[in-house]
Amino acid sequence: MANERLYLGVDGGGTRCRVRIANESGCVLGESVSGGANTRLGIDHVFGEIIAAASLALSNAGMDDSRLGDLHAGMGLAGLPLERDRKLAQSYAHPFASTCFATDAYTACLGAHDGANGAILIVGTGTCGQAIIDNTELAVAGWGFEVSDLGSGARIGRNAIETALLAHEGLAEKTDLTTAVMAKFDNNPENIVVFAETARPSDYGAFCPMVFDAEAAGDKAAISLVNFAVDANLKILRKLVAFGAPRLTLMGGLAEQMAKRMPEDIKKLMAPAKFDAMHGAILLAKQHERAAA
Template sequence: MERGRLFLGVDGGGTGCRARIEDEAGTVLGIGLAGPAATRFGIERSWDAIRTAFEGAIREAGLGRDEIAALSAGIGVAGLGRKGALEAFQAIPHPFARISIATDGLVACLGAHGGADGAIVIVGTGSCGIGRVGGRDMKVGGYGFPISDEGSGADLGLRTLRLALRASDGRHESTPLLREVMSRFDDDPTEVVAWMDKATATDYATLAPLVFRHADQGDPAGRRVVQVAAAHVDGLVRALAERGAARVTLIGGLSSAIEAWLSPDVRRRLSPALGDAVTGAIILAGRAPL
């Protein structure tokens, strides 16, 4: 049976890779999953994850060789802004009729707004504002922790540890949050320093759920840290809106937790996502928005 034109979308993120094959009507024919596909893991390893994901989708869809050769593919890759990364991915042989490659943030933005103009603010381990208006791409923040990514889970963790150490020294009021944080290090600042020497942004972000829990319970240190984070997210949303993004969507693992702390004017600007990042990758591949 003739299935018409088919499209492959792949979202290659830092925590995992998702692929989906759909037809022009949006019917899902196959899905594939794999490990992380971020340039910080290397181009070859990232492509291996992307290939594993799309081969899984192809198998589930039951595509023949001619159908694979006719596929239009769109792929989002985390960290594609690194120097030379795009060119390296574009040089890799592939079996498709055409392939378009962009950052994972751009495909998430395309998915969130159904291919139309708009912007997203990502709040997870890191933070970043990304948008597309009138064919012009925009980026605000997201230069990497600790010099950037304000309002992110990593930033929340870092700010909380600073307060916990100050409280341990008697330079700041102790609170249940700060005591619980220090208890994780046996109330020993030197243990915090030893942990810091090896800690990644992901490690700092593991403290974020604890901070939100205490903040919601009225802990003054927790509230202070979350309020500062929310103010930074407010700034990302406003900056994108000032650059012409009429529609802004909040996404990421901490988006729900932080939204309640945002300023009223910012919450009024927010719009729900119309689709996910894989949908955005399929739009990048050339399928008309549904």
């Protein structure tokens, strides 16, 4: 084991960082999980979480921190669409043998199709579409629910609160959903304002289950909100297909809800993920090595 080449696959999301250590033949030696590794949390924080997770994964593999310098790391990190954060990551003084970086969507797509042509739509608290076709790629959405990610759980929750507030003031039709959402804020618009001052995407996303439950019960407001999200995600999927994706994989907490609402031509292209994002990150590291050779 002392002479074998070791790879570290990093799936750095906003809420957790998952890592896997594997050898050249793909045998998994150790895994671990640490805290969020979105680059918007700060590059020192991100690498702190990655190094902590790598250290624990080494321990789980029966090795110690002296092997950190032997790990060739492929990192898929949330937040990397921003050039600012890509430059910070690339220039960071890390302890690994080598590093290469991509967005977490890119490595998830690599893993989902095991390096073959295909596309994914991650739809959970946020949304992001990613296609990899031969040596070209297309990324769609993923800029945050404030300005993007129209079909995400965070946007569905935010829209539900907005609709409830409008209905409370008589500017939209009251429904069971709008009444239930306002009740969460004690029917006081001021409480919504206070909530919005510090609310994170996950805080808005917490309202998403209420919307789907109400939609299933035939609530007009909920049906409209869900249809809006479905249409937004369908547009992303159609753009990925137009780019040349022969396979589509939906991932994330809302994947099942969205998949069953898609038209038949999209459903026919859907396939489950072959592997996960950590597998994709290790593929990225191997590709980086081949390109550098």
